[in-house]
Amino acid sequence: MKAKLNSFIGSYLCIIFLSGCTAVTTIDEYRPTNESIRLDKTEKVVILGRRDAGHYETDSEFIDCVSKKINTANVRVVGEQTFIDSIYPWFEPRTAPKGLPRLKRLMQENVVRERVTQQNIRYLVWLDGSTETMGQGGSISCAVGPAGGGCFGFAQWDKISTYDATVWDLVELTEKGRLRVDSEGTSYLIGAVAPIPLLTPVKSDACGSLGNQLKKFFTVD
């Protein structure tokens, strides 16, 4: 009987281990043509986060992560803050163009067009989204006494990452494509004397998938 119970607990923990740490990621892609976007060796890409929404901001950590993924494909990426500072005040959260008509008007400003050309920036990728913790359940409590301490209980929470990427051509002033990534997964914390975290890398999965897909958008000549 005891052996059966042990085997049941063992199998249960094993299932949690195996299923607990994987995120389900979906990518939707839209491109007007199947041809990849061509970049010559001098042209660069800048990746910017949308920060005009009231209740969330696309965090710079995510932008850095996607930039690093794309950089590995020989695509030269300009740092987000470097670009925003170089073109101040045109790309602040409330002044950045939200659509192509506004971008077209903005590029009519000589100083802006010259600065973009000076930096050899050909494409701008807007990232808009966030990672949120949704359902939380269970409880875990920790205690310390003269004889030692420990944590007991079980907690779980769901995380959802949703990010949209839009690619703009700063020379032709057109949209070159859109991507959307949804990633979700459940993380667990098991209190068995020592707390055992089983974390699902939802945001990291979203970054990896989005970065890899964006890499396929570009071909460096």
Next chain:
Amino acid sequence: MILQLGACGSVTNVTVSKSFPAVLSTPKEVTVAIVFTDEFSGYSGTPNNKTTIDLGSSQVNLFKSAFKGLFRDVYFLNEQTPLPSDTEMVISLSNAEVQVATPSENYLNVFEVWLKYNLSVTDSDGRLITNWFMPGYGKTPNAFMYSKENAISQATNVALRDAGAKLLLDFYRIPAVNQWLREKSSESKAQ
């Protein structure tokens, strides 16, 4: 007992970054005197009785940079300095309001800061052109990993940059300023 209770409430003193990026704009050919009063240059905002934000030198640095992007010739003066003879427009700045909202107040996972400035714009003879209230807004990306002081400092920095951007992009859209510039331009053409 009163001393013990008083010690529980701490006051947050916030300092803000004093450097801002150079502005990218084409200045217009106007000679302007910008008056920074001593009160404005040493201003500390107190949005509530537990928070003080040292804004003085940061806002002076920001506006010096922004006004150089708006006008070709700019004089920065304090209220005691007489106006140079070639001054065409005088702008005096003052702080109208500072507000802060923490996650416990706004029920969002962000710290928010609002700044409001008043720009009194006159011609060289002291005739009022306009009185413009200019807002600036900033928030942190989230509330994680920030001390309250650091979070308010970052949100204030964003709000200052926003105020600078608002000034640069909207100043010439103020109808009274636009009208004054058109009159000035037609006067110089007539001469």
